[in-house]
Amino acid sequence: MPITKDDVLKIAELARLELTPEESESFTVQLDAILGYIDKLDELDTREVAPMSHSTTASGDTEYSRRDDVARPSLGQQSAVANAPDSEAGYFKVPKVIGN
Amino acid sequence: MREKYEPVIGLEIHAQLKTESKIFCGCSTRFGDTPNGNTCPVCLGLPGALPVLNREVLRKATRAALALHLHINHESIFSRKNYFYPDLPKGYQISQYDRPFSEHGWVEIPTSERNATGQAIEWRMKRFGITRLHLEEDAGKSLHEGMAESATKSYVDLNRSGTPLAEIVSEPDFRSSWEAYDYVQFLRRTLLYVEVCDGNLEEGNFRCDANVSVRLKGAEKFGTRTELKNLNSFRFLQKAIEYEIDRQIEVLEAGGRITQETRLWNEREAKTVLMRSKEDAHDYRYFPEPDLPPLLISEAFIQAQREVMPELPEARRRRFVAEYGLSFDDAAQLTDSKGLADYFEAVVKASGNAKAAANWMLNELVRELNHSGKSINDSPVTAEALAAMIEMIDNQTISGKMGKDVLIEMYQSGKAAKEVVEALGGAQISDVEQIRAMVEQVVAGNAKQVEAYRGGKTTLFGFFVGQTLKASGGKANPQIVNQVLKEMLDS
Ligand SMILES: [Zn+2]
Numbered sequence: 001m002p003i004t005k006d007d008v009l010k011i012a013e014l015a016r017l018e019l020t021p022e023e024s025e026s027f028t029v030q031l032d033a034i035l036g037y038i039d040k041l042d043e044l045d046t047r048e049v050a051p052m053s054h055s056t057t058a059s060g061d062t063e064y065s066r067r068d069d070v071a072r073p074s075l076g077q078q079s080a081v082a083n084a085p086d087s088e089a090g091y092f093k094v095p096k097v098i099g100n
Numbered sequence: 101m102r103e104k105y106e107p108v109i110g111l112e113i114h115a116q117l118k119t120e121s122k123i124f125c126g127c128s129t130r131f132g133d134t135p136n137g138n139t140c141p142v143c144l145g146l147p148g149a150l151p152v153l154n155r156e157v158l159r160k161a162t163r164a165a166l167a168l169h170l171h172i173n174h175e176s177i178f179s180r181k182n183y184f185y186p187d188l189p190k191g192y193q194i195s196q197y198d199r200p201f202s203e204h205g206w207v208e209i210p211t212s213e214r215n216a217t218g219q220a221i222e223w224r225m226k227r228f229g230i231t232r233l234h235l236e237e238d239a240g241k242s243l244h245e246g247m248a249e250s251a252t253k254s255y256v257d258l259n260r261s262g263t264p265l266a267e268i269v270s271e272p273d274f275r276s277s278w279e280a281y282d283y284v285q286f287l288r289r290t291l292l293y294v295e296v297c298d299g300n301l302e303e304g305n306f307r308c309d310a311n312v313s314v315r316l317k318g319a320e321k322f323g324t325r326t327e328l329k330n331l332n333s334f335r336f337l338q339k340a341i342e343y344e345i346d347r348q349i350e351v352l353e354a355g356g357r358i359t360q361e362t363r364l365w366n367e368r369e370a371k372t373v374l375m376r377s378k379e380d381a382h383d384y385r386y387f388p389e390p391d392l393p394p395l396l397i398s399e400a401f402i403q404a405q406r407e408v409m410p411e412l413p414e415a416r417r418r419r420f421v422a423e424y425g426l427s428f429d430d431a432a433q434l435t436d437s438k439g440l441a442d443y444f445e446a447v448v449k450a451s452g453n454a455k456a457a458a459n460w461m462l463n464e465l466v467r468e469l470n471h472s473g474k475s476i477n478d479s480p481v482t483a484e485a486l487a488a489m490i491e492m493i494d495n496q497t498i499s500g501k502m503g504k505d506v507l508i509e510m511y512q513s514g515k516a517a518k519e520v521v522e523a524l525g526g527a528q529i530s531d532v533e534q535i536r537a538m539v540e541q542v543v544a545g546n547a548k549q550v551e552a553y554r555g556g557k558t559t560l561f562g563f564f565v566g567q568t569l570k571a572s573g574g575k576a577n578p579q580i581v582n583q584v585l586k587e588m589l590d591s
Contacts, residue, residue, distance in 0.1 A: 062397065074126075092136070092257075094256060
């Protein structure tokens, strides 16, 4: 299924990206080409291959990459907001949002 | 008009799993700490930070899943749920999607409609399906009011960001707001029993959303549903669902259509209000979280948790009825918390009197506890102390009536029953000889009444009892007084 310009505009909106008309045209062509490569994989017979969601698998090790429930020191309020564009009283300050 | 329709309700619960540290980093989960104090590169979503799963989360989630008869998947995966909001620093939430931690569960619980005063009409058992329980991280908190520039700014605290949550999704099996109410209460109680969640609604560690639709009775297809949020008490949940059912029926009866939308409960105005419509509904674009390997759970791991599972509230309630002969209501009240149920069984064990244990707890002790805002675990009267008092009543050292004063004094002073009884002026007099002496005096001092009584005026019997009790300072055992009086007057 080819990528349409509407798809590109929707993806741009979801990603909060502003595209010029030229950009949306060229991205439509580019994205369509990229997905074309992936379509090529459909030519392979994968009926006997188990689906894989990760390139790193735990290969049966149930304790792989886990930690004990121990609270460790955090960065602390000052460091946490130090690089924020705007903060007050230890809070990050952002343009007003309502609801969620 | 309402009778024509059938409500269909599904519930989503977010329960915070009780851990010391967050789900993917070592920051503390403590509530109420200084804003953004408990944060690090992982839960702030700084570039390059990598999540590492907290194994305690898995133990707690396993116990919750077992309590809800869920099948735990030996392999599940974490996924990214993508959306933008200031309290979600990474721009995605690590959650689970097509392969959740556990699926296909159920609970079977007592439920009842309520009359206008909120009294249960008739309890019956009903089974509700649980679609899944999956793991995810919580978002931070946004403050929209009360700060210097709140008119134009929102304030974000990321201490809650990365707190472990279990999302528990039910099947659309509820047919009334009270069924939903009973289920949510039951779920909270169960999670408290298995010690995986504090269940504190004020602190937001137990939250509930409801999906509500209505359809004509007998119809197969579901109606269009609305999602209700901001239900931060059990009563709000029940009232919001009730309101929403009425609202939807009204719209349909007027020839309108229900639109799929999210609505918020507004307690002050006692109604649900539109929050967002389907047009701006999210498109989350879930995909597998590449930073976390597949979540593998071994059978041995599940078994280890199965072995530390306590008896669950519903099983315990039934056992209390069967084993101790308690009424449904008493058993339900005594199994409301694990602490209360444990206390009850400790009193029964020490006193051998289940009926009395239930009565003293539910009529007296619970009232005192509520009065002083204490939980059973902080009761100044221990189970053993209450049992000792019950024994004093059972062996007639004190009367039941005196027991009430004794218990209150025990509660206030923390003293043992025996000490309190002595301080209150001594135990009940049950010694027959002692009572006989008192009765003899009463009989001797009321010759005229004795004559009248023996002449047939038997109603005077109460007079003699009263005189004897008075003579004893209220301490004589009334049953023995009766017995001795009968012997002396009727002989
Ligand atoms: Zn952290």
